[in-house]
Amino acid sequence: MPGRDSAVVERFGELFHHIEDAIVEAEISEEGPVIRAVNPAFERVFGHEREAVLGELLNDVIVPEDESARAQEFDRRVAEGEQSTAIVRRETATGTREFLLRVVPNRRAASKCGFGIYSDITEQRRYEHHSRVVHRILRHNLRNDLSVILGLAESLTDNADPAVSESAALIAEHAERIASLREETRPLEQVLDSGRDVAPRSVEPICRLAVDAATGEAPANAVAVDVPEELRALAIPQLQRAVESLVENALTYAGEEPTVLVRGQATDGAVHIDVVDDGPGIPEHERGPVFDDRDITQLEHGSGVGLWLARWTAETCGGDLAYERTDDDRTVVRLVLPEPAAPG
Incomplete structure (x- = not known):
């Protein structure tokens, strides 16, 4: 149904041109991904006009030097027909920013091509970083305070007054539970730090x-x-x-x-x-x-x-x-x- 297919292409063309995320289509060559198309958001976010970047190597246009190895890994995955998602840094019109990058191979193309979709998450990542810093400060202070509490509680467990020794044992039990919970939450922080x-x-x-x-x-x-x-x-x-x-x-x-x-x-x-x-x-x-x-x-x-x-x-x-x-x-x-x- 050619008519229906063309209507679908037209509708997705509207999405391509009006979505706020920067999108690039690139063809994999021996030198790297060559830019074949970009949407208006790409021009706005990265500060390059469409005519100026068509035919250029994508990695030369927006990839910082210290991110080149990771970018080449994405290129390899596209060439092998694999999808990828990761947090990356890219050079933009306003400096280096962080993006959630989704790389999707275009299997309908005659050559090895793929789409890169860039969602700017710089502010979100900054908030997450600040939250982790606060968490680490609290964890450090909690560890120190728990050590003091446990030490004092243990010194009172042999007190001659049964009420005092029982209370000390209860304090020590709850402090140890808090210390254990602190260790159990460490993998949660590792997930947040995974860089997706x-x-x-x-x-x-x-x-x-x-x-x-x-x-x-x-x-x-x-x-x-x-x-x-x-x-x-x-x-x-x-x-x-x-x-x-x-x-x-x-x-x-x-x-x-x-x-x-x-x-x-x-x-x-x-x-x-x-x-x-x-x-x-x-x-x-x-x-x-x-x-x-x-x-x-x-x-x-x-x-x-x-x-x-x-x-x-x-x-x-x-x-x-x-x-x-x-x-x-x-x-x-x-x-x-x-x-x-x-x-x-």
Whole structure:
């Protein structure tokens, strides 16, 4: 239906010209990506008129020298028909700024071409950086103050007055719980610091490494893995820790003889990594804030931090985290991740 196809092209042409994100189409050559088309937002953001950059090497126009190696890696992925998403720095009309870059191969082109979509996230990244600095300051002060509290509490546990010794023991217990929570939240910071290094990754070895790390003293064969070897997903390196945390939660809530299954499959353009257990389910006060966006009151020791780690990992990859109870009383926590586009 040529008429319909031309109408679709015309509508997407409107999107190309009016979207606020800078878009470039480039053809991969031996020297690098050659600019074939740019939208008005590209001209405005990067400060180069269309006529001046057509036929030029994209990396020479907007890529800082210290980002050239990463840019060449994106070029390689486009040439191999792979999608990429990452946070990058680029030279603009107002100086160096940070962008969320999405690279999409154009498989309908006669030659090896791809689109680069640049979303300016400089202000967002600056806010995240400031938040992390504040967090690190608070963590440092918390660690020092907890050391003082624990030291004083331990010195009072042998007090002759039972009331004093019992109170000291209670103080020490709660201080140790706070110290433990501080360590548990460290992986969350690593996800925030990951730079959204989203790339195609093999799911099966990631799941097996996660299970090996999570099982520890669990009964032999408590966790089974059913993931196709060829399954790949767009993910960040922290995906393994996210799966590990979900397996740990499943083992915690599945009782003394847990049965846990980690399975993976591709479904409708997405990759599902399910952690299934036969336990009673995650307590509502822990799952509500994560899955239903309810107000956070407190994170009890248990699955709370692990669930946030899994959710933020999925969202950083461009996916989601889901929860369900099945008809046969099993709990399923599902990481939903983008599926890489097929090469060629």
